[in-house]
Amino acid sequence: MADGLSSPLSAPPAVETEVMTINIGPHHPATHGVLRLVVDLEGEVVRDLKPVIGYVHTGIEKSCEDKSYWKVIPFVERMDYVSFFFQMEAFCGAVERLVDLEIPPRAKYLRMIFLELNRIHSHLVWLGTTALDLGAISMLWYCFRERERILDLFEMATGQRMHTRYFQVGGVIEDIPVGFEEKLRKFIADMPVRVGQYEALLDRNEVFLQRTKGTGIVPRERLLELGVTGPLLRAAGEPWDMRKTFDYLAYPEMDFKIPVGTVGDNYDRYRVRLAEIVESVRIVEQSLDALPEGPFIADDRKYVLPPRSELPTSMESLIHHFKLVTEGYRVAPGEVYYAIESPRGELGCFVLADGSAKPARVHFRDPSFINLQAFKDMAVDTYVADMIVSLGMLDPILGGVDR
Amino acid sequence: MRDRQLRARDMLRGDLEGEELERYVEEKVVVTRFEEMLNWSRANSMFPLSFGLACCAIEGIPMSAVTARYDIARFGAEAGRASPRQADMIILSGRVSIKMAPVVRRLYDQMLEPKWAISMGACSSSGGMFSNYAVVQGADKFMPIDVHIPGCPPRPEAVLYGFTKLQRKIMGNPDQGWRQRYNAAGTEEWARGGPASTPSPEAVEAYEVARELARA
Amino acid sequence: MIPIADTNFVEATWIMIVKSLVIFGVIFAILPLMTVLERKLIGRFQHRYGPNRVGPFGILQPLADVGKLLGKEAFMPANAIPTLFVLGPLLTVLSGVLALAIIPWGDVQDGVGLYGIDVPIGILYFFAVGSIAFYGVLLGGWSSGSKYSLLGAMRGAAQLISYEVSMGLALLGAVMMAGSLSLVDVVHAQGEVWFIVPQIVGFLIFMLAGFAETNRTPFDMPEADAELVQGFMTEYGGMRFGSFLLVEYMEIIVVSGIAAAMFLGGWMGPGPGFLDPIWMLTKMLGLVLLFIWIRATLPRLRYDQLMSLGWKILLPLATLNVLVTAVLVVLT
């Protein structure tokens, strides 16, 4: 309702009312995991709220200090469990910068393909669950239908559906199998059609528009102060995408657009993410077309496992293999912060090397964790139903928040 | 047919006679049938708690396992209930941190008897790869678990397989002796020293009705 | 003995008893089938099968559900109010069953009216009895001693008040055209043309308000599970929860039945007289499918949007509809 937008929720009501503190979570159907919100309600209006996090704190950063570099990769994947390829890329990229290793072009393109597929996957999970929060239950099934196809592709190339451990320091662990390209092409041909179908179901639905338009607005300047990045920031009209601004992988060679919103409400967030799916499909298509021939992993035996075929014939390879598997490689002391654009914003990885074969400190700047600070601004003085929608549109992954 | 055979056998043995025998046979047959019936309905109408912890939640009951390709609804278990009072089964999908463990135990306590728990994935079964200060090394430490599903994360097919295992367990194959072993009889109120857990009046009534029907 | 209402038609007591038993039996056979129908249909909407392991086509699924719910532990939260907590589900079941009585399944045949009762105040009876359900919701939610339940119950009460009015006004048009409050008379009045044609506005408003009355998806505020866990029935488990669930479906049947009788010509249809109940059932089922379809498709409204829809759009529209109908009825 138009009047619903303009009604001054921030003004205190005429009648004397009592504030009710209600505890949402850690188990609640709409908190996308185990987030706990302590909410002060005045009738149906949220007056104050405080997120309480840490319910899936896993101590991953500490565990990483106890493992050699190449064993850290499966740990970091399990932080933000719907964008696992991004964690791998952030960590591998950081270590590659530490040891000054250039990855071959084919590995760059393969990484881009999987990163963008993962971005689509992440946005699909977001769309399904958020629509579920809104009450549009069927969207979950439609989104997960496409998600299964992405997971099939992952499984085909890597052997696992989730947490694939596909990226290695120096490249990727295996080349894509025969038939992968054909399957991927079929998928990227279908995906824009599917996005059109999602739009048909949601964008032409008056109820959905009423629920999302004009809710959860946070101005751009405030978002920047709070360190918010990713689709949330872009929906507020700030075209900040690290794929464009920073030079990593082969993104500078790709032709893609940055979708930007205008108002910064929940509807813009939804539109920006849907548009990003389409742009990701374009990136996948271009990198598939331009996929160069050549090795998929760097040829530096100090850091990269020798190919399996060399082991029976080459003594040197065997020694390298043995050293790498038992001890790992040592990294000269130094520290590196490497950030990439994950589906939720800036995903930074800080690795501190102390000269041994294990990292002295691995820290992830997880976008969900930082973005969650903006939730209070999004939800205070709105209805409790809008708070739920805003939380869905914020798209926090609690595994990433708590690490 | 069967009770006639039984009666014939006992008559031959001479253990029971006349009216007493009649009653004995009827009771035996009806009670086991009723138990079977109840277990059948429990196994086929599991409402899972729509509850997710970490990675496995994406592959497990709240999400992938209910989606079109796997469709746990075929087994009548898609009606995820958000309130633990209405749920029959809790799936621990992911690592249980030391901060979350009391909450999970509380959720389990709030569920009404009979209730079942599945521990999905390596993390909640044993701590998995996260052997560190923050993760509880196996959910069995604070609550009874019926079925453990291995994997990190398990595929949805594995979840379905674990679920059918649980169904078989409920239907008495194997029997439920583990409950006595864990002393997992009651809810939180029971643990505080309230009245012992008794079958609901509705259950008693249904039981009586079934007995009457069987007599007639 | 004081007659509660003046009946048009007097039957022997035993016929009444048999009739009520038959209606009760049929409805309670349909209700569980409806739950499985909904689960299977929603499954089909979502590209999957739905329950199919228990019995042929999963048709025994509700049997398992009911058996399980009966076998659950009877439980009451420590800070609930005992009597009211028990009374809540009872009241809702009561109102659902009572409302079934006035749905006309057919005309008077061989001296037997194919309906529970035909009270001259038919529609009023429906409103009076239907409103009791919300006492159940309110009492159940309030006495649970949970904040979620309380919020759900409050939403439920407000929703009832907002939509009951529009619902009544929506039916008024059809009542004026028929000149009687009795549902049987209204059906008889639709001999030439079903009232959905002249009263399309009334029909739409009635269905919208019906969604709100039954707490179904676009308007499922009292149990909005994304916000309020399970709303007023958060603390209910076992068969008490089951009865809330059952009543939801019973209310769908009642609303569909009233809508079919008032706007879709009730039992009217080609074929001999004994097909009348079949026609009625078909029409009702069509409306029930509409309910399920909408649940699979539409998102939920926000609470204040629900309110403004009820008061600012439906109510004026229904009033206008009544006025126009009144003028037309007087003129013709």
Next chain:
Amino acid sequence: MPDAPGLELIRGEIEQDHPGAILDTSFDRGQATLVVDSEQVLEVLRWLCDAPGQGYRFLSSLHAADYLPATPRFAVHYELLNRNRVERLRVKALLADPSAGPVTAGDPPPPPVAKASSGVGSPTAPPAEGLPEIDSCVELFPTADFQEREVFDFFGIVFRGHPDLTRILLPEDYVGWPQRRDFPVGGEPVTFTYNERQYG
């Protein structure tokens, strides 16, 4: 990234306004780092944020690290970002461990800091003694709120002036600072059939 001469220019300009604030600079693997005196870190950050021609207004990440055998044991890292010039700059504030006393490199590591932190948990009570302290930059960068709490949670570094410095990820009654290098990783061995006698 500002290149090495650019980093020296920044250092020179800061030295003019805040003498003694910059302890060191380093330019390593293409990343520029200003090592800052922990007492003046807020001034330096404000200067980098506001000074004309600088504009490092976006705090990407705030985290800490434990360089255990080294003398100033802890460091708080501020990953600053200039979004106009697309330049990153790391500010590193070194912090000594007050509980350890003067430790020189090569000394055995101090015993695990697992003292009862009685005040931790309530924002009003002063934090436990013997913790390193640094100024909070929440006023300057609101995004630092959660991250400073996280650093406090894991390293026991107290941020003076933080509005609500409580544990964020660990339970409120947790004792110890798990990400310090002398804190054991923890966990416990899993019992299998072959080692049941050992652990079971």
